[in-house]
Amino acid sequence: MPRQKSGSRSLADTRNGIVPPAPVSAAPPGEASREAPTAKVHGYVDDATFEWLNGWAWYPDRPLEAVTLRVLADGVVIARVVANAYRADVAAAGIGTGRYGFELRADFKPPLGTICIGVEDDVTGVALTHSPVRIEAPLQLTGPVGAAITALFDSPATAEELLIRATFVARQAERLLQRLSDRRSHRLSRAAQRARKWRWREADGPEPTRVLPRVLVIDNGMPTAGHDAGSHALLSHMASLRRLGFDLLFVPADMRAGPGSGTLDAMGIGYATEPWFASVEEVMRRQQSEFDLVYIHKHEPAARYVAMARHYMPRVRRIYAVADLHGLRLGRQGHVEERADLIAHADLVLRAEIATAAACHAVVTHSRVEAAILREALPHAQIEVIPWHVPVSPTPRTFAERHGVAFIGSYSHAPNLDAALWLRDEVLPLVWAQEPELRCVLAGADMPLMLGQGHDPRVKAVGHVKDLFGLLNEVRLTVAPLAYGAGLKGKVADSLAAGVPCVCSPIAAEGFDLPPCLHDLVAADAAGLAASIIRLHGDPDLFAACRQAGLDYISAGFNEAVVDAGLRRAAGLPQVTAV
Secondary structure, eight states: OOOOOTTEEESTTOTTSOOOOOOOOOOOTTSOOOOOOOSOOEEEEEEEOSSEEEEEEEOTTOTTSOEEEEEEETTEEEEEEEEOEEOHHHHHTTOTTSEEEEEEEOOSOOOSSEEEEEEEETTTOOBOBTOSEEEEOOOOOOHHHHHHHHHHHHSOOOHHHHHHHHHHHHHHHHHHHHHHHHHHTTHHHHHHHHHHHHHHTTSSSOOOOOOOOEEEEEESSOOOTTTOHHHHHHHHHHHHHHHTTOEEEEEETTOOOOTTHHHHHHHTOEEOOTTTOSOHHHHHHHTTTSOSEEEEESHHHHHHHHHHHHHHOTTSEEEEEOSSOHHHHHHHHHHHHTOHHHHHHHHHHHHHHHHHHHTSSEEEESOHHHHHHHHHHOTTSOEEEOOOOOOOOOOOOOGGGOOOEEEEOOTTSHHHHHHHHHIIIIIHHHHHTTOTTOOEEEEOSSOOGGGTSSSOTTEEEEEOOSOHHHHHTTOSEEEEOOSSOOSOOHHHHHHHHTTOOEEEOHHHHTTOOOOHHHHTTOOSSHHHHHHHHHHHHHOHHHHHHHHHHHHHHHHHHSSHHHHHHHHHHHTTOOOOOOO
């Protein structure tokens, strides 16, 4: 058995059953033992393999109390471990004492396939960040083929013989990967279709297997449902392309499958990731003649891969989905923060975005304001304003059953963090001067500790919420006090779709053609935002009018038919004439 360390446990003793919970660390000298912690755990799973699991976890409000974690494999508890080992990197990050690390050594033989490893707080059941993790089991070949391959790798050999073997393996691996690409892209069936069109001109002759036209979709990483507006928009557009009759292959630039792969599986969308493909370029090279459309989402991957797509697929139509104009957002941030360097950088980014747009056949944006900017720079380009599908699902509680406001956003996005701080530090104090009992919830992924520590108890920082509908069912309104940003704001659309009015800054409202009652709540400064919050929170008639207006607006403008019509134009498909 491997040597045990503090915060470490082996699975050797847990094969035949579930181990009992490990005790938490004793209370400091002179203090009575405490009750089990109920605060939300913070932590991260750093590495997870079949032989090794490690990370860190702590209770921010109880820094001297160790966290007991349970480890699950495919939903079944297989071990428990105490997070109390010293981690120098955690301490250097300013996280308590740094004694929050854990290690777990696994020595079992995994089955073929994949295993989902989860790490949760044993008391509250809250999962750590990067949990669960899907782990691919190592491939095990048996029989004569397995023996031959094992001998090829493990039998004694000179340097010259090893070079010959390595060359042989590399060449055979290249052949196998190309065969895999050919099979997944239906190369032979597509070639038969092309030959039939050329030879028989769609008249008589043998009918090959019908295959759909293919779209190559590229983004920075795998889209994750429920995480951010960019993921929502991309998943909506991919679903629309499926409805329009395309077969899709999604390729993340980081080549990682990630948790979002399950969503694509459910949608019937294929993806190319490690270990079968090493890069986006490899996918283009292996399948260069097997795509009919390329759709690239966001500026960074578009800047990297538009020219590459033109090189490998010069006749294929290219669509650049802007998401938001990064240069516009950075320029606004530079003006708010009075940073000349950021303003200059933003100008370069905007020029690069326009150059990328000029290299594509069609450009998709969600915002009418950004469409106008692009059309001014590229008067002959095809610029399409296309929203994403936002399902309308009104929350049922009445005005009297609700209380408070909510801010929702991903805090890794700088405009959201800035907005949350402005709301907490400047807007809410003005609200409390007249409505001292009003409460605010800060929700969203990647929330920093600074938002939830040592501030007014009327502000509750909850971080990522799985049940956004439940949160929106509790509050009377949401607020989006963005000082800078670009694009269409998903937080505004999601709130209106739930029947919860949103008080916006002009930046948050930009691109929306808001109904009059909602437009009247838009305010540019802290005093104006506070006045709108107080007015809407205390007026049931105004709430009812704004609720219905928001539902009608989202239902009419953010439905599947609108998305399909826009992408049909962007893809260059024949327009459907209404009967």
